[in-house]
Amino acid sequence: MYRSMEDAKRPRTALAGPYGHPFHPIAVTIPIGAWTSALVFDVGALFVQPPDFLEASATWLIAIGFVGGVLAAALGLLDFLRLHQGDPAFRVAAIHLVLNALVLVCWGVSFYLRYYGEFADSRSWTVVSDVVLLAILGVSGYLGGMLAYRYGVRVATEATQREGFDPAQDSPRPDPHGRQYKT
Template structure:
């Protein structure tokens, strides 16, 4: 499968998915520190990190939907749909936590919010598994994807200085 959204031959969606995942994990760490008795501003940092992650997740979802058009109708399509649904569920849980916190004066985290975020990150772990499975399925059609020649797109030549 060839993605429609590519940068120098590489699909964009697998690159983008790292941003919301990393931001969601960071938001959860900030919230964990806030709940554990850390400085109160960390709860607000966790909130705004979650908001940034939601914007990154929206961009990733758009790229995922564009890529879904080209997925063959077989087990790969089911895996791709499950991958997108799991990631949407993770983002949805974080959206709920952000909406709950939006109206509080300090936007600090609570134990219930932290528990919801941990459930969302568990779903994100399933998404990572499904994403890795998709990449293995897409790479199975390529020849020798593990060699350095596959990265270079051909043979590697070394220029030697002339005597």
């Protein structure tokens, strides 16, 4: 196995999650869920009178998503630092990182503008901005999936994965690096 590929599978620190189970993919569910819910509330605000409670809820969901996004970004950065510059996985991860940073900054600006009432007279603009940001996030998520499922970044080796499918394994079996795993 290539050295850079092996490095990409191993955490640099325990904060990134254990081998074969990174924390970044878990953390991204917070901003994705919060920001998708904010879109639902913004669309609802177009049809409900008075829309104040839905607008306020969307604003706070964006704040929750922003905080979760900062956490996810920090964890993703730990995974990114395991990649070697020049590898195709590094290039994809760099684009993934830039898109996510862009989205995170834009949601932060959206929260600021909403919190201070700048979007009060433009409810349709909030929906448009939500859709555009979620579309960019979707492209970035596609690239994140490519990193995990195509390039195997922070995914256990095939030898380790095989343990989940081999019924003959009833005793601990070493992985290629001498660690013992029990199925």
